Amino acid sequence: MIDLxxxxxxxxxxxxxxxxxxxxxxxxDGFRRLEDGGASAIVMHSLYEEEIExxxxxxxxxxxxGTESFAEALDFVPFPQTSPGPESYLELLQSAKKAxxxxxxxxxxxxxxGGWTRYARMLEEAGADALELNIFFLASDPSMTGxxxxxxxxxxxxxxRELVNIPVAVKMSTFYSSIANMSDRLANAGADxxxxxxxxxxxxxxxxxxEVLPRLMLSTPESARIAVRWxxxxxxxxxxDLALTSGVHNAHxxxxxxxxxxxxxxxxxxxxxxxxHRFGEIERDMIAWLEEHExxxxxxxxGALSRSGVRDEAAFTRANYxxxxxxxxxDTTAIDPVGRx
Numbered sequence: 001m002i003d004l005x006x007x008x009x010x011x012x013x014x015x016x017x018x019x020x021x022x023x024x025x026x027x028x029d030g031f032r033r034l035e036d037g038g039a040s041a042i043v044m045h046s047l048y049e050e051e052i053e054x055x056x057x058x059x060x061x062x063x064x065x066g067t068e069s070f071a072e073a074l075d076f077v078p079f080p081q082t083s084p085g086p087e088s089y090l091e092l093l094q095s096a097k098k099a100x101x102x103x104x105x106x107x108x109x110x111x112x113x114g115g116w117t118r119y120a121r122m123l124e125e126a127g128a129d130a131l132e133l134n135i136f137f138l139a140s141d142p143s144m145t146g147x148x149x150x151x152x153x154x155x156x157x158x159x160x161r162e163l164v165n166i167p168v169a170v171k172m173s174t175f176y177s178s179i180a181n182m183s184d185r186l187a188n189a190g191a192d193x194x195x196x197x198x199x200x201x202x203x204x205x206x207x208x209x210x211e212v213l214p215r216l217m218l219s220t221p222e223s224a225r226i227a228v229r230w231x232x233x234x235x236x237x238x239x240x241d242l243a244l245t246s247g248v249h250n251a252h253x254x255x256x257x258x259x260x261x262x263x264x265x266x267x268x269x270x271x272x273x274x275x276x277h278r279f280g281e282i283e284r285d286m287i288a289w290l291e292e293h294e295x296x297x298x299x300x301x302x303g304a305l306s307r308s309g310v311r312d313e314a315a316f317t318r319a320n321y322x323x324x325x326x327x328x329x330x331d332t333t334a335i336d337p338v339g340r341x
Contacts, residue, residue, distance in 0.1 A: 002286075002287045002290045002291060002295070002296065002297065002298075003296060003297035003298070003299070004016065004283065004286065004287070004297070004298050005297075005298075005299075006040075006263055006264060006298060006299070007263070008041070008193065008241050008243070008263045008264045009105070009129075009130040009167035009169055009192050009193050009241060010130075010167050010192065011041060011103045011129055011130060011167075013040040013041055013102075013103070013264065014040045014102075015038070015040045015283055015286075015298075016040070016254065016258060016262070016263065016264045016265050016298055017038065017039060017040055017254065017264075017265060017267065017279050017282060017283055018039060018040055018041045018042070018043065018243070018264045018265070018266045018267075019034045019039035019041070019042045019043060019266070019267065019268070019271065019276075019279070020043050020245055020266035020267060020268045021043045021044060021045045021046055021107050021132070021134075021268065022045065022268040022271065022272060023045065023272075024271070024272075024276075025042060025043070025044045025045045025092075025096075026045055026092075028092065028095050028096060028099055031096045031099055031100050031104075032099055032100060033276045034100075034271075034276050034279075035100040035101065035102050036276065037271075037275070037276030037277050037278070037279040037280060038276075038277075038279030038280035038283055039102060039276070039279050040102060040264075041102050041103040041104070041105060041129075041264075042096075042100070042102060042103070042104050042105070043104075043105045043107055043132055043266065044089075044092075044093065044096075044104060044105065044106050044107050044128075045107065046107040046108065046109035046134055047085070047086060047089045047106070047107065047108055047109065047119060047123075048085075048109045048110065049108075049109065049110030049111065049112065049116040051085035051086055051089075052085075052086050052110075052116040052119055086119060086122075090122055090123070090126045093106060093123065093126045093127060093128060094126050094127055097126075097127040103129040103130065104127070104128060104129055105128065105129060105130045105131065105132050105169075106123040106126075106128035106130075106131050106132070107131070107132040107133075107134055108120060108123070108131065108132070108133055108134065108160070109134040109135075109136055110134075110135065110136075110156070111135055111136055111137040111152075111156075112152075112156075113152065113155055113156060113159060117156065117159045117160050117163065118163065120160045120163045120164050120168075121163040121164055123164075124163075124164045124165065124166050128166060129166065129167075130166050130167040130168070130169065130192075131160070131164060131166055131167070131168045131169070132168075132169050132170075132171060132195065133156070133157060133160055133168055133169065133170045133171065133191075134171040134198065135153050135156055135157075135170065135171070135173075136198065137149060137152070137153070137173075139175075146176070146177050150176065150182055150185070153170075153182075153186075154185055154186065154189050157170060157186060157189050157190060157191060158189050158190065161189065161190035167192040167193065168190065168191060168192055168193075169191060169192060169193030169194065169195055169240075169241070169243065170186050170191045170193070170194055170195065171195040171197075171198045171245065172186070172194055172195060172196055172197055172198060173197065173198050174197045174198075174226060179230055179234075180233065180234065180237070180238075183234050183238045183240070184237075184238050186240070187238045187239050187240040191240050192240060192241060193240050193241035193242070193243060193263070194234070194238065194240050194241070194242055194243070195243040195245045195266070196227040196230050196231055196234075196242065196243065196244060196245060197226065197227050197230075197245065197246060198245075199219065199223070199246055218268075218269035218272065218273060219246045219247050219249075219268075219269040220247065220249070220269075221247050221249050221250070221252075221253050222247065223246045223247035224244060224246055224247025224248060224253050224256070224257065225247070227244050227245065227246055227247065227257070228244065228256050228257055228260045228262075229260075231244060231257060231260040231261045231262050231306070232260035232261055232305060232306040232307055233306075233307050234261070235260065235261025235303050235306035235307065235308060235309075236261070236303065236306065236308045237307070237308070241263040241264075242261055242262050242263055243262060243263060243264045243265070243266055244257030244260075244262040244264070244265045244266065245266045248265045248266065248267045248270065249267075249269065249270040250270075250282060250285065251282050251285035251286045251288075251289055252289075253265070254282060254286060255286060255289060255290075255301065256305070258298050258301050258302050259301050259302070259303070259304050259305040259306075260303070260305050260306055261302060261303045261306040261308075262302070263302070267279070267282075270282075286298070
């Protein structure tokens with residue numbers, strides 16, 4: 001029997017197939033569907049810094065509202081009419097912990113140092129098994145250097161790390177000037193895991209209405225390539241669990257991520273398009289491939305195609321770039337590393 005068990009962020013999981021953050025986790029029924037479909041763990045949708053700040057601003061407004069209207073109001077504190085976002089998130093987390101048996105990983109999304117990080121402790125108290133820190137930052141200020149951005153990210157991680165005892169993973173960007181160095185810094189600052197990579201969704205513009213429009217495009221299998229590449233480079237170099245978070249649509253993408261060194265492979269786009277039952281189907285396909293290639297477990301495959309798993313590291317880094325360019329031929333179909341056209 002093929003052993004698919006893995007250990008991610010100190011959590012024992014039945015398989016490497018994890019449900020990443022998605023709209024499905026905005027309702028309790030979504031958690032049940034993901035577990036029934038075969039997800040070994042579930043990442044909640046993100047609680048955003050903006051939601052927390054709005055909640056605090058609304059709270060402050062209603063505390064002060066009307067205090068100068070008449071004398072009797074000076075000592076009157078009205079019932080706070082706050083945004084339901086953060087509190088509802090905590091309540092949903094508590095309910096989900098009672099409803100499903102798989103681990104639940106909460107998610108915080110922000111980019112500035114500040115009070116929003118205090119919610120990390122609240123998420124832990126609400127029952128989160130681990131925390132995913134999604135630090136989305138658009139570097140639009142020309143006076144802010146790359147070092148400033150990296151230092152700010154490390155500072156946010158350290159702030160959160162001081163508040164919680166549960167494992168913390170950081171969802172990384174591809175835009176750091178040195179991904180390897182930043183990965184190492186994050187691990188040394190307390191990141192138990194690194195998720196590769198954050199997809200920065202790009203808006204569109206409407207030339208008729210002159211508006212900036214949100215555009216959400218689901219991932220494709222090709223989206224996984226850069227993450228698989230870097231997982232292979234970082235495996236056993238950085239002391240943190242590695243997660244493939246984009247482009248996993250079938251067993252082949254999942255297995256390639258594991259062969260590169262990923263502890264888990266996460267899915268959202270495939271599930272949104274084709275349903276939660278895809279977890280079970282992909283798990284069965286993984287088992288079939290492992291049996292066919294005479295592996296006893298995913299642990300045995302992990303890292304086989306990483307930099308540390310090859311004899312010549314140069315062949316894995318620089319030489320592969322040249323080989324990719326030299327391999328192009330007209331009227332041919334590309335073949336991926338597991339032999340699938």
